[in-house]
Amino acid sequence: MTEENPTSPYLGRPGVPLPTGNDLLQNPMLNKGTAFSCAERESLGLIGLLPAHVSTMDDQVSRVMEGVRRNNTALGKYIAMMALFDRNRALFYRVVTDHLQELMPVIYTPTVGQACKQFSHIYRKGRGLYLSAVHKGRIAELLRNWSYEDVRMVVVTDGERILGLGDLGVDGMGIPVGKLSLYTACAGIHPTYCLPVTIDVGTNNDELLRDPLYLGMRQPRIRGAEYDELIEEFVLAVQEVFPRAVIQFEDFANCNAFRLLKTYQNRVCCFNDDIQGTASVALAGIYAALRLTGSTLTEQTFLFLGAGEAGTGTGSLLVAALMAEGLSEEQARQRCWFVDSKGLVVKNRKELAIHKRPFAHDYPQQTDLLRAVRSLKPTALIGVSGQGQAFNHAVMAEMASLNKRPIIFALSNPTSNSECTAEQAYAATGGRAIFASGSPFAPVALDKRILVPGQGNNVYIFPAIGLAAMATGAERITDEMFLAAARALAAQVTDADLAQSSVYPPLTKIREVSASIAVAVAELVYERGLARTKRPADLLNYIYTWMYQPAYPDYV
Numbered sequence: 200m201t202e203e204n205p206t207s208p209y210l211g212r213p214g215v216p217l218p219t220g221n222d223l224l225q226n227p228m229l230n231k232g233t234a235f236s237c238a239e240r241e242s243l244g245l246i247g248l249l250p251a252h253v254s255t256m257d258d259q260v261s262r263v264m265e266g267v268r269r270n271n272t273a274l275g276k277y278i279a280m281m282a283l284f285d286r287n288r289a290l291f292y293r294v295v296t297d298h299l300q301e302l303m304p305v306i307y308t309p310t311v312g313q314a315c316k317q318f319s320h321i322y323r324k325g326r327g328l329y330l331s332a333v334h335k336g337r338i339a340e341l342l343r344n345w346s347y348e349d350v351r352m353v354v355v356t357d358g359e360r361i362l363g364l365g366d367l368g369v370d371g372m373g374i375p376v377g378k379l380s381l382y383t384a385c386a387g388i389h390p391t392y393c394l395p396v397t398i399d400v401g402t403n404n405d406e407l408l409r410d411p412l413y414l415g416m417r418q419p420r421i422r423g424a425e426y427d428e429l430i431e432e433f434v435l436a437v438q439e440v441f442p443r444a445v446i447q448f449e450d451f452a453n454c455n456a457f458r459l460l461k462t463y464q465n466r467v468c469c470f471n472d473d474i475q476g477t478a479s480v481a482l483a484g485i486y487a488a489l490r491l492t493g494s495t496l497t498e499q500t501f502l503f504l505g506a507g508e509a510g511t512g513t514g515s516l517l518v519a520a521l522m523a524e525g526l527s528e529e530q531a532r533q534r535c536w537f538v539d540s541k542g543l544v545v546k547n548r549k550e551l552a553i554h555k556r557p558f559a560h561d562y563p564q565q566t567d568l569l570r571a572v573r574s575l576k577p578t579a580l581i582g583v584s585g586q587g588q589a590f591n592h593a594v595m596a597e598m599a600s601l602n603k604r605p606i607i608f609a610l611s612n613p614t615s616n617s618e619c620t621a622e623q624a625y626a627a628t629g630g631r632a633i634f635a636s637g638s639p640f641a642p643v644a645l646d647k648r649i650l651v652p653g654q655g656n657n658v659y660i661f662p663a664i665g666l667a668a669m670a671t672g673a674e675r676i677t678d679e680m681f682l683a684a685a686r687a688l689a690a691q692v693t694d695a696d697l698a699q700s701s702v703y704p705p706l707t708k709i710r711e712v713s714a715s716i717a718v719a720v721a722e723l724v725y726e727r728g729l730a731r732t733k734r735p736a737d738l739l740n741y742i743y744t745w746m747y748q749p750a751y752p753d754y755v
């Protein structure tokens with residue numbers, strides 16, 4: 200693989216002869232399984248190691264899908280898919296690309312949440328790098344142990360806030376692995392460019408610490424200067440070993456996430472998916488929803504349940520979007536209200552976390568969501584609290600009495616942590632809710648209509664951001680790029696999508712959607728002078744040249 204042709208099939212390390220026989224079959228990046236041709240079998244020492252019939256890749260896809268569907272449980276399907284990931288990467292991506300709608304809930308939310316909860320019990324292979332405090336001073340050396348020399352995309356977690364499931368320690372590795380598999384499936388990032396990392400700093404989850412099979416370090420989480428020094432060493436080591444890599448911070452707890460973003464966003468090419476990616480996908484859904492309500496952004500009042508990374512991240516991007524439409528910062532902030540675990544976020548509350556302070560308004564304290572809805576009369580209710588069923592019937596019925604088309608987004612993951620189901624939102628609002636959720640819900644039949652809830656998940660954003668950053672050689676990823684991404688995603692929502700009440704394009708179109716978002720983001724990278732490459736005349740075509748298509752190479 201070369202810089203000029205980043206999407207071609209992997210043929211092994213430059214200058215290193217192709218392995219043969221069982222070594223070849225056991226290398227997931229090179230293996231073709233039963234699709235090795237007769238000539239390849241002959242010349243690569245494979246005769247006798249495979250049954251006689253040569254399968255096409257299509258045959259193999261059918262065989263895999265038969266096997267996956269034979270599993271009765273979602274976790275069983277996940278294990279089957281990850282077994283394929285471990286043995287034949289091209290086939291894994293071909294299967295996922297061909298059956299994204301069916302398989303995304305298997306390799307991503309909600310099933311990846313279940314897999315993370317069981318990670319130490321279903322463990323088969325590492326699939327990423329495990330760095331820890333005991334490796335202090337050796338992080339660059341460990342990065343060099345990775346199988347591929349040219350890494351462009353690193354997704355890193357410390358496992359402290361995995362989806363809405365809390366501290367899962369090293370068991371959170373399922374998330375960077377899952378996110379990176381979506382980089383390849385949804386934006387065509389070459390699999391060898393992708394590096395999942397878990398930084399093991401211990402866990403405060405007593406259940407894990409007591410579990411004899413738990414695979415992480417059995418100690419309370421490291422905090423303070425020791426933690427920051429480890430992250431600093433990691434970031435510097437990535438710069439040294441993989442100088443062209445983008446770093447995506449994922450599922451850190453908010454006690455670290457905001458600080459790390461502030462520390463690194465102007466120093467290296469990085470972003471925080473939960474703060475910035477979520478904001479972008481939520482804003483895109485709101486832009487699309489406005490086409491259904493027939494109102495403008497400046498006419499909205501947003502009430503968030505949850506004032507953490509996803510909530511205040513979205514609030515900040517909304518403020519930028521409202522200011523772009525002429526409001527002052529103060530006016531824009533007045534449109535965004537937050538309820539957290541202690542009630543409405545207001546100025547007279549003591550010891551408000553720093554990320555909440557810009558959204559704390561003068562208002563008498565309200566303690567529950569229903570009263571906040573009644574008094575603030577929001578047009579949009581956005582759930583990012585990780586609290587399953589927090590949007591009860593009364594709350595949503597109140598939204599429906601205030602608004603002809605109430606916007607109700609239940610963005611918490613996985614499904615068990617969603618603030619409500621699609622069915623509940625439509626039932627409570629007589630089918631008038633403009634509903635989206637972080638984890639997928641099936642279409643709902645109501646009064647002879649089929650309502651198709653969109654999936655408001657940052658998967659619509661992060662693969663495209665990474666693709667744009669990589670293709671342009673971006674030096675930084677800025678907040679402005681997430682605003683551009685939101686607008687570009689909203690522009691991909693068709694009238695047909697809206698007619699079904701869906702504010703996101705179908706996942707079946709995700710590759711073309713990612714490409715058009717990447718174009719909008721790349722345009723900004725060039726405009727702001729942040730690119731290390733020259734702007735090509737045909738940017739869309741250039742972006743497509745960066746998108747890997749899962750296929751087999753001919754070895755002979």
Ligand SMILES: NC(=O)C1=CN([C@@H]2O[C@H](COP(=O)(O)OP(=O)(O)OC[C@H]3O[C@@H](n4cnc5c(N)ncnc54)[C@H](OP(=O)(O)O)[C@@H]3O)[C@@H](O)[C@H]2O)C=CC1
Nearest residue numbers: 362363505506507508509539540584585611612637656657
């Ligand atoms: N759809 C998507 O693409 C994404 C979805 N998410 C989901 O959003 C959720 C939150 O993530 P994130 O913001 O990073 O997490 P944080 O931990 O940063 O924030 C969670 C927030 O929820 C609040 N909260 C907790 N319990 C309650 C309660 N009972 N009532 C009201 N508020 C409550 C917390 O309050 P307090 O501040 O008082 O502790 C906090 O403000 C997760 O479930 C995650 O999966 C996240 C990223 C992307």
Ligand SMILES: CC(=O)C(=O)O
Nearest residue numbers: 362363473612656657
């Ligand atoms: C989707 C995602 O990033 C989360 O739930 O944390």
Ligand SMILES: [Mg+2]
Nearest residue numbers: 449450472473
């Ligand atoms: Mg996340």
